[in-house]
Amino acid sequence: MQFEETIEVDPSVLEKPENEDYTSSGYDTSTKSLTSSYNEYIVENGRRYHSYYGTEKYLMPTDEKEQERLDLQHAIFRLVWNDKLHEAPLTEPHRILDIGTGTGIWAIEMAEKYPMAEVIGTDISPIQPCWVPPNCRFEIDDAMQDWTFRDNFFDFIHARTFSSGVSDWEHLISEMKRCTVPGGYVELCEQSLVTDCDDGTMKPDHGIKVFTEHMRDAMRKMGRPWPDLAFLKNLLENAGFEGVTAAVAKEPMGPWAKDPRLKRVGSMSLLNGETAFESYGMALFTRILGMDVEKARKICENGLLAARNKNYHVYDPSIRVYGRKPI
Template identity: 35%
Template sequence: MADSSSLSRDRDDATSFSWASTRTAVEQDPSLLSWGSGSQPSVPSVDDDAQTETRSISGSVRSSTMSIDSSLYHFVEENGRTYHRYKEGRYFLPNDAAEQERLDLQHQLFTVAIGNKLNITPFSHDPLRVLDIATGTGIWAIEFAVQHPGSQVLGTDLSPIQPQFLPENCRFEIDDAEDEWAFSEPFDFIHGRALMSCFNDPAAVVRQAFANLAPGGVMEFQDALFPMSYVGDTPVDSALYRWNEMMVEGVTRLGRSWSNVKNYRRYFEEAGFEDIVEKRFYWPTSPWAKGLYFKLVAAYFQEDMLAGIEGMSLKVLGGLGMSTDEVKGFVEEVKRDFRDTSVHAYLTV
């Protein structure tokens, strides 16, 4: 990340706007969001009584999101799901109402995991121009615009699934971040999250972002590293392990990688960024991990994956030759492993 201390803009003409967030807040004790000393959580450890204080957390998670209505444009239908038509096939996951609801849940997973915040980057004042690439439903961009009324926030995505009624300082455009960027002015903050399925050449996206940052500007990516890791012996006979390995193989055949996160620091360095900060967070698959923080994160992550794993798998595992029915049957086995507290798996973010 570049040093943000040099950002300075006149914000006297900023428009204030009152906006009711699309996100329903979860009632939770602030202590749930603490991972103890240090600037980031340590790798989770196994809880011998995995169901402790879990039921109420899971209940809150299931009732904590609202779906955003989207029937704005025609989409491509396949296997009973809809996908983006603009640059059809570039993105593997669906964009229908069920997927939009999952994306809003995933938004809360990210915010809870990093301490109930939208971003880790500290700002002494509102960054003037903000870009959110691969914005999805736009929920991050909308909430950032609400929290930073002095910012002008732009979200871009392949799918036009964002809501029509927005804060005055937030707007969306249909765009592919792998195309040549043609913005008229540079940005003070560029944000990207859950990008691992998005790009053929993420390093090129990082280079374009650097070229489109104002002096002193900052970029923050939050993303996951596949395959998952395990505490203790690796459960090589489990459906979850097989799914991880097959998904990595499948996306490789489709010309993508789900392991690019380990290269992000190098991409940033090669693009010219300075003062790069890397933090790691861990998402357990179920409440097998000790501590209320990890149980809360696990509840969100499990719900996110139970809702999204079929959509993630249909195209990728279909590319390995599995039929739709075979994928759906296999996915049910993987879901059982996500609920099984004897499978000590976690995702590194």
């Protein structure tokens, strides 16, 4: 077949190194011009990222690999926190909101635990399942905008491992407070990223420590410093929540703990690490810190290698903070 017109090659593609392909950073693989739906993605370094709200909004992949990891991480949280889905002392909640719900697994299990409650999960990425309990539903919503929910609406608002998507904590907390009923609760759950050990086996050049330091750097550079326990506690207190309570639980990396529950947590965390280092690190290191792909990948790989090393007995504290809206 003969065509009269030839397709011109984008000069920016020609300028790229010969040995790269479209899975490297910096290629425009956006499908934005093809659709105005929420299903807009870019593929970068072999992973698929959601891009409807722009590539700076959220820097973790949302592909199937990440969805599997999120479900595994949920199981880890349950084990770390003695099977509790929340710490706040809820009594017969009627309406529950989970922001940045991911695969919606927490929202689904809350709907099963509280069959009389309506549970809503929101996210910018449409990765939630269709087959859910009748009292659970999902909405696409950017939690960093003004919320469309009414004042004094939810008995409980929850956000877990959501800090990588938070550009303005004060705004987020004020929306959470506005939409919580007086006497209702707000709870935040995060990984602290302060990898530590109790027996001196973690040296300053430990792969996970180096990895988390780069992550913190990148988040600072984005103007989204990673929150610690004191930060989250202050945030709720300054917003006027009462009875603000903080809890920490150690999450070992690798099956080095003697305690059977913590050993299991460690095994699951190691499995989680198989994709977590890449999920958390690649876009942050390449897009925000400007690293080349090889260097970014090396830091992620070294994190995983350190996690697999039985001679290091490290853990990452998991943190939870909750508070009550005054009556």
